[in-house]
Amino acid sequence: MLSDQELLRYSRQILLPQVDVDGQLRLKRSRALIVGLGGLGSPVALYLAAAGVGELHLADFDSVDLTNLQRQVLHDTPSVGQGKVDSALARLAALNPEVVLRPLRGALDADSLAAAVAAVDLVLDCSDNFATREAVNSACVAAGKPLVSGAAIRLEGQLSVFDPRSEGSPCYHCLYGHGSEAELTCSEAGVVGPLVGLVGSLQALEALKLLAGFGEPLVGRLLLVDALTSRFRELRVRRDPQCPVCGARHGQ
Template sequence: MLTDEELLRYSRQVLLAQVDVAGQLKLKASRVLVVGLGGLGSPVALYLAAAGVGELHLADFDRVDLTNLQRQVLHDTTTVGLLKVDSAVARLQAINPDIALVRHSQALDADSLGNVVAAVDLVLDCSDNFTTREAVNAACFAAGKPLVSGAAIRLEGQLSVFDPRQAHSPCYHCLYGQGSEAELSCSEAGVLGPVVGLVGSLQALETLKILAGFGEPLVGRLLLIDAASARFRELRLKRDPHCPVCQVRLG
């Protein structure tokens, strides 16, 4: 049940017919893994904590740097030099002390990543490199857990949902194969803060839709964002029948 304080805290979203008390209870019972606490992970973690997702697993082995603060709004000047997971926990506890926060401050190898993914209901890939995205995708499909994947660089962003519970869903590997042409990091190519904020906010929205069970998640669709022209495009994605990552599970 929701306490009186929880009903008051979440009253504005409980008022929505798509959420209601039943949806809020689903959020409260949910466990979510956020991989990466940078530009994308910042709005993701902030909005999911504020929305009352019951247990957030926070994975990042990096430390807060001054160059992060232009876009990584989860952190601030006073936390420069701290582990990002520690900076994040302090901020999220201040926003919502009622949720559980689990730190993962060590780099996750294949085994540990698999264990962490198996322990949650949904995973958000907020990382900034292809190797991590491929590993997270493989772990999610092996464990049968939905993956909300986002990326942003320069003035461009993209977003999709890969859900191994749905037979028609492609996976990240179906889309990019052995690598993406856009493997530059933000430190090499640059990025505008609101662009990662936009993509991360949309990732949080897709997560709430999936967990509370409303709307139409971006499964089988890739949302492309051109911030310079304020244009959004949507591409349909099909599962690769020869994909080595998802064909074993989906058949």
Template sequence: MNDEQLLRYSRHILLPNLDVDGQEALLRSRVLIVGMGGLGCPVALYLAASGVGELHLADDDTVDLSNLQRQIAHGSSDIGRLKVDSVADSVGAINSDTSVLKYPARLTGEALLNAVTAVDLVVDASDNFTTRFALNQACYSARKPLVSGAAIRGEGQLSVFDFRREDSPCYRCLYHEADDATLNCAESGVLAPIVGIVGSMQALEALKCLAGLGEPLMGRLLLIDGINMELRQLNLRRDPGCPVCSRARV
């Protein structure tokens, strides 16, 4: 690290479990964030501020007025722009040393697997089960850690699926099948700060995985009730009947 970086990340370097080695690991890291909405915005901003070297941003949507209530990387002047462009500008304003690769598309199939393989970690900040299931499969196939979060109304949930470890469950251990119609912010609503809370926690878990800091939320599901400010934690084990990870590993 140069002198400017030592000063910029000095509060990280002071942490005994992170130190210079951990910060240098972050500077070398590449992270794919899928979804530039309420969750993806704080994830991208905090990872950039923390010094993650390269962010790959994926979203095919454009900024709408209704997004501005909670998607904090976008502003009024960004309405109509691609979300990946808006977030890339916000990331650059925070830390110009963080490189950005943009995917202004809905990644599927081989393109998704290639995008996952190109990074060290994936953050699922999407808003539908189709994408979540596809990301889970791609991360499992590529043996990449996946930080998964979701928020609706005043509630959120968070877990880490670290496929570098043989004992990690996967997202399909939690949900075999699901209906996107039951999780629709446009119909159910969402309290603005809850996505910021979950997104910030996703960024924290990503940093922990990348820098080897503490114990990531693997094998545990964190449930957040923001209305009553209650947190619950459930153990999550591999499901022998899981359609993804129950197969014998090679």
């Protein structure tokens, strides 16, 4: 049940016929893992906490740096030098004390990542490197958990949903293969702050749709954001039957 306080807090969301009280209850009973509490993870964590997702599991091994504050709006100047998980805990608890927060402060190895994914209903990859994205994808495929994946660098962003519960859904590896050893990070190539805010907000929206059960998630579709021209493009993405990550799950 929702308390009177919760009904009031989430009233504008509950007014939507696509959400209603039943959808809000589903959000309250949901658990989401956010991998990375930087530029993408900031709006993801803030909006999911504000929306009333019952449990947020927060994973990040890094500390807040002054250069982060241009885009990582979850953190502030007094939190510089503090662990990002601890900074996030304070901000999110102040935003919505109804939400249960589970900190994951260290780097996740294969075993701890598998356990973290198994403990939730949905995973949001807000990391900034290919190795982590591949590891998170593999863990989600193995556990059968949906993955909302976002990326942003320079003036370009990408977003997709990979859902191993759906027979036709590709996984991250189907789309990106083995990646590139020459992959750049924001610290090397730069990024404009509102772009990561936009992509992260869209990740949060996709998560709410999946958890509350409304709308059409971005499964099998890749959304491309061009911040320079303010244009969006959508590409269809098919599952690779020979994919070494998800092929075996679908009997290939």
